[in-house]
Amino acid sequence: MKSRSMLAGLVLVVMIGGAAKAFASAPPVLFDPPMSKRNANYAIEVSLDAAARSLKGRERIVWRNITAAAASDAWFHLYLNAFANNRSDFFEESGGRLRGDTADRKHWGFCQVTSLALVNPDGTKVPLKQLFPGSDRTVMRVELPSQVPPGGQITLDVSFEDQLPKVFARAGYAGNFVMASQWFPKLGVFQGDKGWNCHAYHANSEFFSDFGVYDVSVTVPRNYVVGSTGVEWGSEEISGANKTVHLHAEDVHDFAWTASPDFIEADGTWEGVKIRILMQPGNKDSIPRYMAAIKEALGLFAKWIWKYPYQQITIVDPPANGMGAAGMEYPTLITAGASPFMPKSLLMPEMVVVHEFGHQYWYGMEANNEFEEAWLDEGINSYYETRIMDAWFGPDNSIMNGLCGLHMGDVAMQRIQYFSFPDMDPVVLPAWKYSSNAAYSVMSYSKPVMVLKTLENILGTQKMDEVMRAFFMKVKFTHPTTDDFVKIVSEAAGKDLAPILNPLLRGTGTVDFKVATVRNIPLEPPSGFDLAKEKPTLFSKDTKPKKGGDDKGYRAEVIVQRKGDIVLPVEISVTFSDKTTKLETWNGEERYVTLKYPKKVTEVIVDPNGKIPLDLNRLNNGWQAKEDGAPASTLALRFSSFFETLYALGSGLF
Amino acid sequence: MTLVKAIREGLGGKGKLASAIMLFCVPLALSFLAGSPLRSGLHAAFDRYPASKELLNGGGLDLLAETGLRQPAFWAAGFSLFLPMLLFSLLLGLWAQAGAYSLALPEAAENPWRRIWPAATKLLPKFLLVATLNAILWGVVAVLAAMPFAALNFRFKENTDPGPGWHLFLAEIVALAIFWNIASAAGGCAKAATVLRIGGGNVAKSYLAGLKFSLRKFAQVEAMTWGFFALRLAAFAATVLAFPIAVTYGGAVMKWLLFQMAIFAMAFLRVAEMRSQVAYLAGSQPEPAPVKEEKAPQPAEVEVLSSASL
Numbered sequence: 001m002k003s004r005s006m007l008a009g010l011v012l013v014v015m016i017g018g019a020a021k022a023f024a025s026a027p028p029v030l031f032d033p034p035m036s037k038r039n040a041n042y043a044i045e046v047s048l049d050a051a052a053r054s055l056k057g058r059e060r061i062v063w064r065n066i067t068a069a070a071a072s073d074a075w076f077h078l079y080l081n082a083f084a085n086n087r088s089d090f091f092e093e094s095g096g097r098l099r100g101d102t103a104d105r106k107h108w109g110f111c112q113v114t115s116l117a118l119v120n121p122d123g124t125k126v127p128l129k130q131l132f133p134g135s136d137r138t139v140m141r142v143e144l145p146s147q148v149p150p151g152g153q154i155t156l157d158v159s160f161e162d163q164l165p166k167v168f169a170r171a172g173y174a175g176n177f178v179m180a181s182q183w184f185p186k187l188g189v190f191q192g193d194k195g196w197n198c199h200a201y202h203a204n205s206e207f208f209s210d211f212g213v214y215d216v217s218v219t220v221p222r223n224y225v226v227g228s229t230g231v232e233w234g235s236e237e238i239s240g241a242n243k244t245v246h247l248h249a250e251d252v253h254d255f256a257w258t259a260s261p262d263f264i265e266a267d268g269t270w271e272g273v274k275i276r277i278l279m280q281p282g283n284k285d286s287i288p289r290y291m292a293a294i295k296e297a298l299g300l301f302a303k304w305i306w307k308y309p310y311q312q313i314t315i316v317d318p319p320a321n322g323m324g325a326a327g328m329e330y331p332t333l334i335t336a337g338a339s340p341f342m343p344k345s346l347l348m349p350e351m352v353v354v355h356e357f358g359h360q361y362w363y364g365m366e367a368n369n370e371f372e373e374a375w376l377d378e379g380i381n382s383y384y385e386t387r388i389m390d391a392w393f394g395p396d397n398s399i400m401n402g403l404c405g406l407h408m409g410d411v412a413m414q415r416i417q418y419f420s421f422p423d424m425d426p427v428v429l430p431a432w433k434y435s436s437n438a439a440y441s442v443m444s445y446s447k448p449v450m451v452l453k454t455l456e457n458i459l460g461t462q463k464m465d466e467v468m469r470a471f472f473m474k475v476k477f478t479h480p481t482t483d484d485f486v487k488i489v490s491e492a493a494g495k496d497l498a499p500i501l502n503p504l505l506r507g508t509g510t511v512d513f514k515v516a517t518v519r520n521i522p523l524e525p526p527s528g529f530d531l532a533k534e535k536p537t538l539f540s541k542d543t544k545p546k547k548g549g550d551d552k553g554y555r556a557e558v559i560v561q562r563k564g565d566i567v568l569p570v571e572i573s574v575t576f577s578d579k580t581t582k583l584e585t586w587n588g589e590e591r592y593v594t595l596k597y598p599k600k601v602t603e604v605i606v607d608p609n610g611k612i613p614l615d616l617n618r619l620n621n622g623w624q625a626k627e628d629g630a631p632a633s634t635l636a637l638r639f640s641s642f643f644e645t646l647y648a649l650g651s652g653l654f
Numbered sequence: 655m656t657l658v659k660a661i662r663e664g665l666g667g668k669g670k671l672a673s674a675i676m677l678f679c680v681p682l683a684l685s686f687l688a689g690s691p692l693r694s695g696l697h698a699a700f701d702r703y704p705a706s707k708e709l710l711n712g713g714g715l716d717l718l719a720e721t722g723l724r725q726p727a728f729w730a731a732g733f734s735l736f737l738p739m740l741l742f743s744l745l746l747g748l749w750a751q752a753g754a755y756s757l758a759l760p761e762a763a764e765n766p767w768r769r770i771w772p773a774a775t776k777l778l779p780k781f782l783l784v785a786t787l788n789a790i791l792w793g794v795v796a797v798l799a800a801m802p803f804a805a806l807n808f809r810f811k812e813n814t815d816p817g818p819g820w821h822l823f824l825a826e827i828v829a830l831a832i833f834w835n836i837a838s839a840a841g842g843c844a845k846a847a848t849v850l851r852i853g854g855g856n857v858a859k860s861y862l863a864g865l866k867f868s869l870r871k872f873a874q875v876e877a878m879t880w881g882f883f884a885l886r887l888a889a890f891a892a893t894v895l896a897f898p899i900a901v902t903y904g905g906a907v908m909k910w911l912l913f914q915m916a917i918f919a920m921a922f923l924r925v926a927e928m929r930s931q932v933a934y935l936a937g938s939q940p941e942p943a944p945v946k947e948e949k950a951p952q953p954a955e956v957e958v959l960s961s962a963s964l
Contacts, residue, residue: 282820340820396713405712405899412716419723605704617724618717622704630903631709632696637910638899640689643736644917645890647681647688650740651747652838653920654886 027215027233027248030311035251035365036211036477039064040187046180047219047242048259053107053173055162059184060119062155063148066210067192070147074156075198077209079182080111081137082201083165083172088136090169093432094203098169101324109165109172113185116142119155128156138201140185158185167322169203174322176224181256181330182207189369189479199371204440205431206363206370206377209253211477216247220259227278227314228257229333251477252331253367258316266291270298274312279338280319286338286349290315293353300388304465305361305472313360315353327352329359345403347393351410355385365476373482374440375427375505379448380468386410386449411453411613418446419616423508427451428482450614451504454568457611458500459493467492482506500568504614509565513606514620516561516592520600523553554600561592564616573608574601577625583608602626655937657874661881664758664930669766670922673754676770677921680746682914688739692732699728711901748785752777754925755849758932777849783857784844784864791865792837799833836868839879843868846931852939867935878934882927889919 046057065071082090085108096103117125128142148154162183165172171181188198189210197208218226222243226232230249237243249255258278266287268275277290294315298308314333318325326337334356338349358381362368368376389398389410400408421442424435434440456464470492475484482505490497503509529536560572572584572593577600586593606621615621648654699721700706708714722729753774757766762773803826844864853859868875893909893916900906 341823400715402712406715407711407713408715412713415716416719419720603704617720618705619699619703619720624702624704627701628704628706629697629701631706631714632693632700634900634903634906635700635709636689636693636696637906639692640685641894641910641913643688643739644681644685644913645894646740647684647743648917648920650743651677651680651684652751653677653681653747653917653924654883654890 025234027246028231030231030248030250031309035309037064037066038212038251039066040210040253041212041214042184042186042255043215044184044255045217045219046184048178048180048221048224050176050178050221050224053164053178055164055180055183056160057162057184058157058159060155060157061187062153063187063210064153065148065150065190067190068150069192070149070152071144071190071196072147073141073143073196074154075188075196076113076140076142077182077186077188077198077201077207078111078113078138078140079186079201079207080109080162080165080171083109083168084137088138089134089200089432090136090138090203094169094437096168098203098437099324099327101168103168104166107166107172109163111160111162111183111185113140113158113160115157115159116185117157118145119157125157134200136200139188139198141196141198160185167318167324169324170328172322172325174319174325176262177258177260177319177322177325178220179256179258179316179318179322179325179335180218181254181325181328184255186254197369197371199430199432202371202432204374204434204437206374207254208369208371208479209367211251211253211367214247214249214252214255216249216255216257217244218247218257218259219244221261223261224259225261225263225265225278226257226259227263227276227316227333229255229314229331231312249332252364254331256330256333258333258335260319262319268295270295271302271307273298273308273310276312276314277317278314279317282320282340283317283338285340286317286342289338289344289349290317290336290353293350294357296350296392297354297357297388300391301358301361301384304384304387305469306476308360309365310360313357327356329356329363331364332360334359343403345401347389347399347401350392351385351389351399354388355381358384358388361472366472367477367479368481369479370431372430373428374431374444375448376480376482376485378444379427380452382414382445382449383452386414386453411449414446414449415613417442418450418614422447422510422616426508427505447614448505451501453613454504454611455489455497455500457609458569463493503566507565510616511566511568511612511614512563512616512620513570513588513612514561514563514617515558515604515606515623517557517559518601518604518623518625519557520554520625521557523555556597556599556601558595558597558601558604559592560586560595560604560606562588562590566614568612568614570607570612571609573603573605575603576600577602600625655934657878657934660934660937661878661926661930663933664926664928667758667760667929668764669757669762669770670925670929672766672770673750673757673925673928674918674922676750676753676774677747677924678914678918680743680750681917684739684743684746688735691734695728695732699725710903710906712899745782748781749774749778751845751928752781754928755781755845755932758846758929759849780848780857780860781845784848784861785841787858787861788837788841788844792833792840795837796833799829803829835876835879835883838883839875840865840868842879842928842931843875843935846928846935849932850936850939852935864935867938871934871938874934875931878927878930882923882930886920886923889916889923892916 041062042059044057044059046055048055082088096105113130116128116130118128119125126145131141133139133141164178167174167179171179171183186209188196189208191197199205214230219238219242220226222237222241226245228247229252230247232245233248234246235243247257262281263278264281264284266277266279268291275291275294277287279287294313301308310332312332316333316335317338318335323337326335328335336349336352336356342349359377362381363377366377370377393401395409395411397407398410399413400406421439424439425443427443427447429443431440434443459467467489471485471488474488486498486501526539528539530539558574567588569585569587572586573581574584574595574597575581576597584595602625604623607615700709705717708717753770756762756773756777757770762769844861847853847864848857848860852863893912900909
């Protein structure tokens with residue numbers, strides 16, 4: 001251990017020397033004027049000890065107080081400490097299992113701050129004492145010698161050492177693949193009178209930070225290919241077998257990098273945006289799939305929301321034994337996930353690229369608090385994922401495009417996930433307070449898709465696009481909340497959407513319309529006294545009932561019930577025996593509505609155009625007079641053929 | 655006997671149809687039985703609801719998932735007979751094979767429909783024993799053969815690049831197919847030997863004789879097995895893969911009928927393979943040594959006494 005530390009120290013000295021040389025030429029200016037407030041800026045020098053899978057680095061943080069209240073302390077995230085032991089909040093909540101991956105309990109990780117000092121304007125340093133306010137050491141606090149007034153600025157020097165865990169949840173190493181995410185001591189978000197927003201790293205939560213400029217120099221073995229947030233603006237070989245790569249990003253709120261000697265690089269461009277794909281050799285056949293997906297997403301986001309403003313997007317393909325790093329978003333860098341086993345008709349690689357790229361908008365630029373309101377990025381982004389996949393492959397094929405003759409749309413897949421946990425928790429909830437990981441997932445991803453898809457169907461797609469664009473343009477490079485969302489979309493829609501959105505986002509109510517009763521009642525001939533006559537007279541026996549439409553002698557009564565608590569307007573299609581159809585609209589406010597017709601009804605469908613994907617039970621939305629056995633028989637035949645194949649195998653026919 | 659001649663005999667001759675129909679009916683009947691609860695469940699769940707039309711074209715998977723969530727017992731009940739019938743297919747398949755092999759004997763060619771049932775029933779216990787011996791032998795071989803693969807798999811688990819793992823997986827699939835056909839050919843020859851009563855009616859001896867034959871004539875037997883296997887697979891793939899999923903009930907029925915034709919073709923080819931095995935094994939048996947005609951002992955000259963001399 002000692003010799004390893006000495007070596008790492010030597011590497012750092014060499015690296016800093018090299019870095020000093022590199023800093024002679026300045027990093028490029030990417031955005032002038034800046035797109036964000038840039039109040040949390042980082043200059044980091046870090047070296048990778050590839051054998052020990054450790055990082056050693058130092059950072060200079062320049063933080064400006066952009067609130068109206070003074071700050072007397074500073075709070076940091078030390079995210080990697082979530083993987084330090086099985087007593088961290090992250091481990092206790094996840095049990096060492098997350099997103100389909102299991103922690104390797106032999107290869108833990110940590111982030112240790114070795115020195116921390118406030119840098120005075122004259123360059124002198126004041127050491128600061130580290131305090132750990134939480135139940136684990138994923139959050140660190142320091143008391144500042146003097147308050148930082150509104151508009152004031154401080155500079156902090158931090159030295160740190162990271163041990164990377166074996167990839168489990170996003171960060172770490174797998175073989176010689178390194179995913180350095182959540183790797184440096186990072187400030188929380190100062191929220192004025194509310195203090196610092198700096199939560200522990202929870203199993204179900206992601207992140208929250210301020211925008212800034214990142215200048216990062218990474219020293220790695222010479223044969224490693226490096227990918228990162230931002231752009232690479234310089235690289236130099238330093239003594240030994242190492243090189244230092246200089247990276248720069250502006251108007252971002254996080255910085256991730258990856259390195260591996262095995263990456264295959266594929267480049268492309270889309271309207272001036274450089275696309276860089278870092279692929280595992282065994283997955284190289286999936287490069288065209290990634291490339292097509294990123295171009296599709298770039299194009300449709302530009303059309304619907306805003307043209308991607310950054311110079312580059314990097315897509316990282318993690319290795320087979322590092323899939324815990326897959327499917328993750330960082331500013332201008334995303335990780336996807338492919339496999340040679342993936343059939344082309346199963347569109348998971350495309351979907352993951354589209355989804356993670358969408359986060360450049362919903363998380364990257366609309367930088368909500370993922371700890372507290374994860375739906376604002378995951379949910380809105382999942383909605384856009386379905387929009388793009390549907391536009392690309394068609395709404396019925398956007399996840400499964402003819403796999404063994406089967407097909408399924410992205411919305412249908414989200415719907416399946418949604419109705420497995422529709423009402424345990426509300427959508428808006430701090431990530432660690434959900435009843436389970438599955439509930440977090442449903443409420444942050446799937447239910448918001450259902451909500452936004454329903455809103456789209458209520459407003460119309462064109463209006464929805466206007467509304468969402470208005471929301472994005474108003475909140476980009478800020479930290480919006482759910483309240484902001486409801487307010488801005490209501491303004492843009494020209495009507496108060498709070499009565500619809502608040503119960504759906506803040507409550508646990510559900511939507512379930514049901515065709516409760518359909519009665520076709522034969523009309524009886526009139527009997528008794530006819531009071532229309534001058535003198536009450538008994539109806540004549542041969543008086544026939546009034547005929548209604550083509551159907552003789554029937555009236556009909558249809559009762560549609562609202563079983564869920566959520567009130568939404570809904571369409572009802574009623575078809576009669578004369579083949580005519582009437583489309584009714586019900587505001588859904590009462591528990592049920594009774595519809596009466598002077599003729600026989602043959603079919604009733606609530607929400608015939610599928611405008612309310614939130615409806616928990618689509619089967620009870622319809623009724624038909626004549627049973628139609630064709631769908632069940634068709635399905636039964638397919639199952640029968642499947643059974644027969646296996647029995648043929650069993651009985652030796654193959 | 656040459657392989658070509660054996661295959662020609664396998665494809666010709668009488669009694670094939672009865673055997674093929676018997677083999678064909680086994681999976682068909684079992685799938686019908688196993689599918690009954692699912693069929694009625696699906697009708698009960700979907701017939702009244704217009705939304706179920708989505709199921710026609712291979713969509714509506716969310717409806718199926720929804721049904722399962724709403725009625726947790728729905729799929730369990732629907733599939734309740736699936737596994738028992740799968741086990742039963744092993745037994746019934748052996749029974750049908752016993753019938754088919756017994757009809758491969760030239761003397762059984764007449765009145766196949768009358769002969770096949772009792773022959774199958776009579777042969778079933780022997781075939782069960784043959785199948786058990788074959789399963790044990792090749793099971794042991796499979797475990798031994800899988801060991802290096804398992805070690806390789808373990809190594810690839812830690813591999814960062816999925817490429818070699820993918821190639822290993824493909825190699826495993828090919829190896830499995832080769833292994834499957836070797837075991838199947840050995841079992842087939844053993845069944846043929848049982849039918850031919852090589853080993854004098856002793857099943858173990860018949861099994862060994864069949865196994866020995868399949869190893870001695872390895873190339874020819876494998877060529878025959880692979881040839882018929884490829885044809886059966888082609889017939890299956892032609893209906894399952896070549897035709898897209900039907901989007902109407904009528905289309906689904908048509909596709910199901912095509913599928914039945916493919917299964918029947920497979921059954922026919924399987925029967926031809928069995929008969930070829932029997933013909934090849936019978937034709938490869940050494941001709942019985944010509945029996946030297948020994949002079950019959952001449953009766954001692956008996957003086958015929960005429961009654962007159964008495």
